[in-house]
Amino acid sequence: MEVLKIATAGSVDDGKSTLIGRLLYDTKSLTDDKIEAIKKSSKKKGFDYLDFSLATDGLVAEREQGITIDVAHIYFSTEKKSYIIADTPGHVEYTRNMVTGASNAQASIILIDARNGVIEQTKRHFFINNLLRVKHIIVAVNKMDLVDYNEDVFNAIKSDFEALNGKSTFNKQQITFIPISALEGENVVTHSEKTNWYSGPTVLSYLEGLKAEETYQKSNFRFPVQTVIRPKQDAYHDYRGYAGKVYGDSVKVGDKVTVLPSLKESKVKEIQFFDGTFSEVNEGASVTIQLEDDINVSRGDTIVKTNEVPNSSKELEATICWMDTKKLAQGTKYLIQHNTNIVLSKVDKVAHTVATDYSGIEEVNELGLNDIGKVSFKLSKSLFYDSYHENKSNGSFILIDAQTNTTAGVGFID
Template sequence: MATLTHVPDLLRIATAGSVDDGKSTLVGRLLYDTKSVLADQIDAVTKASVDRGLQGPDLSLLVDGLRAEREQGITIDVAYRYFATPARSFVLADTPGHVQYTRNTVSGASTAQLVILLVDARNGVVAQTRRHAAVMALLGVPQLVLAVNKIDLVDDPATVFAEISAEFADITRTLGWSAEQVTSIPVSALHGDNVATRSEKTPFYDGPTLIEHLESVPNVTDRREVGLRFPVQYVIRPRTTEFPDYRGYAGQIAAGRVSVGDEVVILPSGTRTTISQIDTADGQLATAHTGRSVTLLLAEDVDVSRGDIIASAADAPEPVQQFSATVCWLAEKPLRPGARLLLKHGTKTTQAIVGGLEVLFDEQNLSVIDTPETVELNQIGRISIQTAEPIAADDYQVNRESGSFLLIDPQGGNTLGAGLVGDAVSPLHLKELV
């Protein structure tokens, strides 16, 4: 009989912080200390570091793969890396620090269950720290780690760490996080202090190392559990003599779980039926969970097309055509009221018109501006949208996968904006931070 092996669960994390705070070095240290890089990669990094005149390997080069980044020593794109410990597997996004790359930060952190926000111990909490914390609050990131980096470069590390941690705690509390959701750790990414091993240089700190915390933090996927959300990607009808009546609906489970016999509703039509079979490439399943690609068969022959959502009948969202949303604008041309765009939600794409621009989030000052005239590149605002066809979307604060969408240029097909369904800006007490 085959023995069952333990498969570590997956935690999606991201880094953020100001330029030169050491994000890429920290990521490189995580990869290096967990033995997640090959020997030839270390050799290449060591050679490149020696060419720069450095004494040892610059671990940030394990992440900064773009030539422009290596030449400038900064991160300008989102770099994804994978590493694992015996307790857990990780997907990590290293995001840029420059203000003009806020859109990349939003992209990297949008799926994160935990964000490591770095500050330089010599500089403390700066404007970019506050800005990134507010963006993480908008995105609904469940857990934060404040990594006070370069702790070895300050004269009184205990006092500096206490002051920075207290100031950051005030900010995150105002933004809606509880004390249990935020953890502060003094580290030196360059030397590895409190990253994988506990450092004797920080006797004032008795908490976990960064890796210990990453291994033990609750794996929170969403703020609230929801039922099945299954965007239909493809309708499978083989029409063969072997399967003359086969009709399956293929896609990936965006949220929740599904079991044979479950009652479901087809959205936006509202037709109710039950699950009769769950097929995969490896055979049939009795139950499937979030992230699994499956083909669902229904008990009745109902009308289902690509773009429809098969949802749990118990908590299915109400399809809407007019709603408010928070959008991060990604295009050079500003967004104005009356813009006609395409909106992609799940596997459904429909025409959409932007109504009013309700609120602009001023990330420079951590404040809000009412009724702006435009939303510019990298800015975040709340807008009203009307779609040609109804979409079955949850509020983003309820479920991130089924509450997000893209705005697309109908002519060129380029992505213009990333949106969050609901009033994500308004719950934040941003004006208290100014």
């Protein structure tokens, strides 16, 4: 069954967890004991409604404060599709959590409180989805029940958000506006009679109609080698296969390929899955590739098509989202993990931070926790990379503190 990965975003108390809980409830994805626990907890708190946020907020602090702190991954299925939803926190101090949650998203739901409209957090969440180049965005104008399902309120928010979209640097985003009440279930799974002025899809029907292939970024074929398979059995005495995941484009038997960083060339001899062989595989497939020539390939290498070799440099410029309490400063050294390849790097220059509310840039010489900014690096050896807007997998990396083994930041190559 097709799997769709979704991220949610919204300010504090905009109703992200309630929306997800409502989706789970209305699609009958909650077990009876879970529903009973939600009923008991809601009654204990004196609510005259079911508090669906309890279906996702698992931490004690989240339940006590009624907010989302950590990224929660929720799984559910319909007859048409399976879903993985990353419920991300809305607080500015959890920007790093939101970047993490949205990093693998194929679509994103940004919630807006109908009473408050587009606020600073809305801009921040849209900025991050823009930075991560999430193509499909649902702007769910929530709590329409608190503004009497007023069409003018919805249209005003839609107009303000479209003005914000004019500042976007990623113009391929497809934005869909849906008026909802997550608490009452209006336009979440079924169409609401209270918004007879709205003729668009519900949240679920939009997601059901979204094809996974529409969310993929079309780019050059990249195949980071995860491991080399050598069975060393009599039946497979000379077998040598390279396991990994296909990114960017398809690959087929007979394609001329180049192994990086050695620049050795060969052809694809066979493509294997655990239960058979294929003449061609597409983006997202995890397979084993055999080459016609017995050349040196190991974990950390990347197989590309011969006429699509990426850039190579010992210098790098990237947008960094900083995730560590220890600040990023000029001269500090970090390990760059780029796909399966690890390279030692030194921070050459911290140019500026980027305001996530689109208010501009600020020249700085270091990045603090949750800052997003432009940084240049010098590397111990050449790195073969694409820009992030050309190829997400080959244009991104993580920064590792070699002393503590902490994932200190994530980078998007310019």
